[in-house]
Amino acid sequence: MASHRVAELGHVGKHVPSVSSILRPDPLHELREWGGERLVRRKRVLDLGCGDGRFALGIAPLASTVDGLDPDADAIRTARRSARRSGLGNVRFGVGAAQRLPYRDGAFDVVLLSWTL
Amino acid sequence: MVHALHEVHRVLAPGGVLIDARPDSRVAASIARRRPRGFQVFGSVRTNRVELANDLASDRAITRVVGEGLFRRKRRGRFWHRVPFASLPDLRQYLREHLRFVHGATWVVDEVTRRRYANDQFVIRRAVRFEILEARRDLRAGN
Numbered sequence: 001m002a003s004h005r006v007a008e009l010g011h012v013g014k015h016v017p018s019v020s021s022i023l024r025p026d027p028l029h030e031l032r033e034w035g036g037e038r039l040v041r042r043k044r045v046l047d048l049g050c051g052d053g054r055f056a057l058g059i060a061p062l063a064s065t066v067d068g069l070d071p072d073a074d075a076i077r078t079a080r081r082s083a084r085r086s087g088l089g090n091v092r093f094g095v096g097a098a099q100r101l102p103y104r105d106g107a108f109d110v111v112l113l114s115w116t117l
Numbered sequence: 118m119v120h121a122l123h124e125v126h127r128v129l130a131p132g133g134v135l136i137d138a139r140p141d142s143r144v145a146a147s148i149a150r151r152r153p154r155g156f157q158v159f160g161s162v163r164t165n166r167v168e169l170a171n172d173l174a175s176d177r178a179i180t181r182v183v184g185e186g187l188f189r190r191k192r193r194g195r196f197w198h199r200v201p202f203a204s205l206p207d208l209r210q211y212l213r214e215h216l217r218f219v220h221g222a223t224w225v226v227d228e229v230t231r232r233r234y235a236n237d238q239f240v241i242r243r244a245v246r247f248e249i250l251e252a253r254r255d256l257r258a259g260n
Contacts, residue, residue, distance in 0.1 A: 034136060100124065113136065
């Protein structure tokens with residue numbers, strides 16, 4: 001599988017699909033560029049277009065809760081598997097679209113559109 | 118996109134923030150060979166027209182919801198991200214499959230040089246832009 005090959009090469013891209021999140025910046029690096037951990041620390045975060053959960057899982061140890069939403073059911077299955085493996089209890093993933101968000105008004109302190117809009 | 122941003126505003130608590138981050142298509146990405154110290158630029162690669170149009174549409178959507186008073190622009194910036202490749206053929210393969218970039222690069226070194234160093238490690242250095250917006254109370258709805 002492509003991701004294994006990348007891991008063996010030390011995150012060197014070798015025939016990795018261009019949409020693969022592994023070739024995106026590290027979540028904590030990206031967060032630092034945006035202004036630092038304080039942006040999400042102890043906050044209720046929604047990661048819209050979360051894909052395979054790369055970013056949501058990366059910031060979950062800092063946040064109060066993280067919800068990830070993506071229309072791609074396969075990507076959400078991968079995200080849920082990764083969440084189970086990581087043992088993080090404050091992350092939830094769901095299938096859905098940004099045009100109709102399945103959350104109540106004012107449910108979040110931070111919404112991320114990371115490589116999504 | 119505007120409808121999605123209205124939904125984002127609805128689910129954000131007043132004073133909450135929206136972080137919009139995406140590749141900066143206004144700036145060409147560079148292709149460089151990794152050297153023991155630093156990088157040697159071999160060329161550049163542009164974003165394809167469809168994605169440029171999408172990015173413009175996203176910009177317009179943000180501008181519109183700011184104009185509607187739903188969000189206030191707080192801060193914006195740009196940083197650079199390197200995508201590494203084991204060789205030049207691998208980088209070219211990546212470009213052929215890529216959804217945002219045009220599939221061909223513009224080279225600043227000749228073909229002989231490209232062949233000579235084809236098995237070296239390469240990177241695509243691309244810009245990522247971000248903007249942080251604060252959710253304001255929707256005065257139109259009385260919320």
